[in-house]
Amino acid sequence: MLKIISGKDVNKLDLKYIKAKGILSFELMEKAAEAFCEWYMKQFDRKKTIAIFCGIGNNGGDGLAIARMLFRQGYKICVFLYGDADNASSDFKSNLRILPSNIVTKHLNDFDLKKLETDIVIDALLGVGINKPLEGQLLGIVQYLSNLKAVKIAVDVPSGLPSDTVLEGEAFSADFTVSFQFPKLSLMFPEHGHNIGELVILDIGIDQSYFKEFESKQFYLEPEDIKIRHKKYHRASHKGDYGKVMLIGGSLGKVGAVYMASKGALRTGSGLVSAFVPKCGLNILQASLPEVMVEISNNEYIIDALPENMERFDAIGIGPGKGTDIKSAEVLQKLMSRYKKNIVIDADAINIIAQNEEIKDLIRDNMILTPHVMEFERLVGKCIDHTDRLKKAIDFCAVHKCILILKGPNTTICMPDGRMYFNSTGTKYLATGGTGDVLTGILTSFIGQGYSAENAAICGVYHHGLAGQLASVNKLHGTIATDIIDKIPETFYVLNHSAGNF
Numbered sequence: 001m002l003k004i005i006s007g008k009d010v011n012k013l014d015l016k017y018i019k020a021k022g023i024l025s026f027e028l029m030e031k032a033a034e035a036f037c038e039w040y041m042k043q044f045d046r047k048k049t050i051a052i053f054c055g056i057g058n059n060g061g062d063g064l065a066i067a068r069m070l071f072r073q074g075y076k077i078c079v080f081l082y083g084d085a086d087n088a089s090s091d092f093k094s095n096l097r098i099l100p101s102n103i104v105t106k107h108l109n110d111f112d113l114k115k116l117e118t119d120i121v122i123d124a125l126l127g128v129g130i131n132k133p134l135e136g137q138l139l140g141i142v143q144y145l146s147n148l149k150a151v152k153i154a155v156d157v158p159s160g161l162p163s164d165t166v167l168e169g170e171a172f173s174a175d176f177t178v179s180f181q182f183p184k185l186s187l188m189f190p191e192h193g194h195n196i197g198e199l200v201i202l203d204i205g206i207d208q209s210y211f212k213e214f215e216s217k218q219f220y221l222e223p224e225d226i227k228i229r230h231k232k233y234h235r236a237s238h239k240g241d242y243g244k245v246m247l248i249g250g251s252l253g254k255v256g257a258v259y260m261a262s263k264g265a266l267r268t269g270s271g272l273v274s275a276f277v278p279k280c281g282l283n284i285l286q287a288s289l290p291e292v293m294v295e296i297s298n299n300e301y302i303i304d305a306l307p308e309n310m311e312r313f314d315a316i317g318i319g320p321g322k323g324t325d326i327k328s329a330e331v332l333q334k335l336m337s338r339y340k341k342n343i344v345i346d347a348d349a350i351n352i353i354a355q356n357e358e359i360k361d362l363i364r365d366n367m368i369l370t371p372h373v374m375e376f377e378r379l380v381g382k383c384i385d386h387t388d389r390l391k392k393a394i395d396f397c398a399v400h401k402c403i404l405i406l407k408g409p410n411t412t413i414c415m416p417d418g419r420m421y422f423n424s425t426g427t428k429y430l431a432t433g434g435t436g437d438v439l440t441g442i443l444t445s446f447i448g449q450g451y452s453a454e455n456a457a458i459c460g461v462y463h464h465g466l467a468g469q470l471a472s473v474n475k476l477h478g479t480i481a482t483d484i485i486d487k488i489p490e491t492f493y494v495l496n497h498s499a500g501n502f
């Protein structure tokens with residue numbers, strides 16, 4: 001996994017690395033630019049014209065190195081400079097000196113941006129060195145470029161975006177943000193969705209040992225982190241090894257939620273999956289999902305009781321489609337106080353907890369809560385922004401000793417000891433009804449298979465995001481939750497046959 005350190009520590013990290021390797025900072029910049037160009041050349045052909053905008057710090061230095069390298073590969077480049085080159089960083093100056101003289105280079109003081117015609121904009125104006133919100137001429141440039149009809153690519157971070165906090169004012173709006181070595185924390189924030197576009201993280205060779213001295217409990221998941229957490233099965237493994245789980249939920253008109261959670265558990269590999277639903281769900285589930293065993297509550301429309309002998313199950317997931325009526329709340333309270341194994345708590349079960357302090361006090365270390373942002377704020381109160389939200393999530397886990405999965409782009413797994421894992425899979429096409437129910441099924445399944453709650457959370461969130469990516473390749477905004485369920489098995493194959501990030 002990649003440790004996420006603060007923007008102000010990036011410079012210290014670079015120094016440590018170049019000193020240990022006995023290389024120049026210029027050479028590290030070369031590595032960053034090479035990595036960028038390798039990525040760029042896979043995406044775009046040489047017919048497209050490129051305008052590269054460079055500030056006078058090292059981000060601008062990256063821009064100049066990128067310009068030189070792409071130019072040598074036959075790309076059509078024009079460079080635009082902003083700032084006084086006399087005050088530039090030394091690596092910027094070195095790169096300016098060796099910029100091929102036949103690259104058209106203009107200063108933004110002498111150029112009317114309205115005359116700009118380009119297919120691609122590469123933004124290397126400001127990186128993690130930003131120290132105040134954008135203003136004046138630079139703000140105008142960034143605003144103009146953000147609205148341009150071109151493919152827009154930010155180098156390291158969109159210019160104007162602070163690396164660790166929520167944006168004040170404005171920043172560049174990119175279609176792609178190509179960040180070096182690790183994602184800066186602010187690239188994980190939903191507030192910055194339209195600034196970041198698609199996020200790409202490029203390895204520039206600074207391995208994790210160099211990150212050790214930097215304090216941080218925040219990590220970005222990589223495929224290897226998932227592979228090592230998966231349980232190994234042997235040729236004589238039997239149904240019992242794969243766990244018996246139960247999904248509790250559904251109410252009149254919302255039986256589909258339990259269907260999706262149960263099928264999600266089956267597709268994740270559970271040995272036996274049972275569902276507990278109100279009477280109205282019996283025929284629906286039996287007919288649509290014959291692999292699932294169905295048990296029913298007494299009431300026709302809501303869940304008003306718990307299944308008998310709950311300890312038969314290795315894990316229970318509760319919430320999808322459940323409703324928040326008083327009877328349902330009593331059932332949840334009983335489950336949380338009596339059932340000693342792991343419980344995944346989602347959707348309406350979270351909404352019930354948010355309204356009832358007595359039930360909230362029952363949250364313990366064997367529970368995983370999976371709120372989306374709205375459900376989370378019902379639980380802890382309104383948050384100012386994502387920084388505040390993450391802080392409150394960690395405080396919540398510390399108090400209740402539970403795991404909390406804050407869903408959204410870069411879904412974040414928050415641990416009681418303050419660690420946070422940001423997911424690297426997922427897609428905006430997951431934003432459709434029922435996908436959260438699928439996650440509940442996946443998580444419950446992994447726990448039932450004997451994964452620790454932490455490993456289940458990490459693997460579950462990662463596979464769910466990857467299934468969303470696979471399902472949406474051709475379906476885009478037409479992707480629905482059941483498409484995602486169907487792709488879960490393929491995520492295991494893809495994970496095992498690929499080394500890269502998804």
Ligand SMILES: NC(=O)C1=CN([C@@H]2O[C@H](COP(=O)(O)OP(=O)(O)OC[C@H]3O[C@@H](n4cnc5c(N)ncnc54)[C@H](OP(=O)(O)O)[C@@H]3O)[C@@H](O)[C@H]2O)[C@@H](O)CC1
Nearest residue numbers: 029032057058059126127128129130131132133134156180
């Ligand atoms: N390991 C890695 O990740 C590697 C990182 N690398 C790259 O280095 C980048 C960081 O470079 P950096 O430290 O030189 O800072 P950068 O962002 O160029 O800005 C500094 C300049 O901006 C100015 N300035 C600040 N705020 C401003 C404002 N609001 N409005 C106007 N100006 C403002 C500030 O001026 P000052 O305030 O100091 O006068 C100074 O001149 C990083 O993002 C990545 O691209 C790679 O090269 C190698 C490996």
Ligand SMILES: Nc1ncnc2c1ncn2[C@@H]1O[C@H](COP(=O)(O)OP(=O)(O)O)[C@@H](O)[C@H]1O
Nearest residue numbers: 407408409426427428430431433434435436437
């Ligand atoms: N923009 C997005 N990018 C990535 N993942 C997303 C995005 N929007 C939603 N998701 C994912 O989709 C799922 C939605 O869950 P949830 O809101 O509980 O939906 P539902 O209640 O309809 O089942 C979560 O796993 C979340 O992380």
Ligand SMILES: [K+]
Nearest residue numbers: 123126157159
């Ligand atoms: K930038």
